[in-house]
Amino acid sequence: MTKVYDQTDIKQASLIRRIAALTYDLLIVIAILFVVSGIGLLINHNEMIPEPLYRSLHQSVLFLSVFLFYGYFWTRSGQTIGMMAWHIRVQTLEGYSLSWKHALIRFFTAGASIACLGLGYLWMLFSDQHLTWHDQISNTRVVRLAPKKKNT
Numbered sequence: 235m236t237k238v239y240d241q242t243d244i245k246q247a248s249l250i251r252r253i254a255a256l257t258y259d260l261l262i263v264i265a266i267l268f269v270v271s272g273i274g275l276l277i278n279h280n281e282m283i284p285e286p287l288y289r290s291l292h293q294s295v296l297f298l299s300v301f302l303f304y305g306y307f308w309t310r311s312g313q314t315i316g317m318m319a320w321h322i323r324v325q326t327l328e329g330y331s332l333s334w335k336h337a338l339i340r341f342f343t344a345g346a347s348i349a350c351l352g353l354g355y356l357w358m359l360f361s362d363q364h365l366t367w368h369d370q371i372s373n374t375r376v377v378r379l380a381p382k383k384k385n386t
Contacts, residue, residue: 246364246365247320251322251378254316259317271296305337321381339372340374347366
């Protein structure tokens with residue numbers, strides 16, 4: 235954890251902003267998966283790796299690629315590309331940037347939040363602190379950033 239973000243006037247990010255950022259990121263993740271799959275096909279062009287082993291290895295590399303995408307952005311600036319576009323950031327409850335441990339916990343529990351028909355996300359509508367399941371479990375939160383002031 236390196237940065238401490240200003241905690242004055244913190245506003246939780248709305249569910250709409252979070253889903254919009256997630257959708258934006260999904261397009262980038264799909265592109266990454268296409269590239270990684272293409273590289274995998276080139277490497278195994280002559281079927282040097284047996285099919286069952288190749289399939290398991292391929293799925294593991296795809297999963298790792300998605301985690302590294304999110305983990306890199308969450309630990310670096312607290313913002314994925316979609317989060318930058320929607321002016322939101324993920325941080326610890328204390329206002330620090332995420333560690334790789336936070337990112338790993340958040341990644342797995344966010345997957346569970348989606349897998350339960352999105353109930354983990356919808357939970358924020360009923361939570362006193364407006365936190366999703368993965369926010370609560372990873373001790374993080376997504377905040378809305380104040381608009382940047384233009385110099386005139």
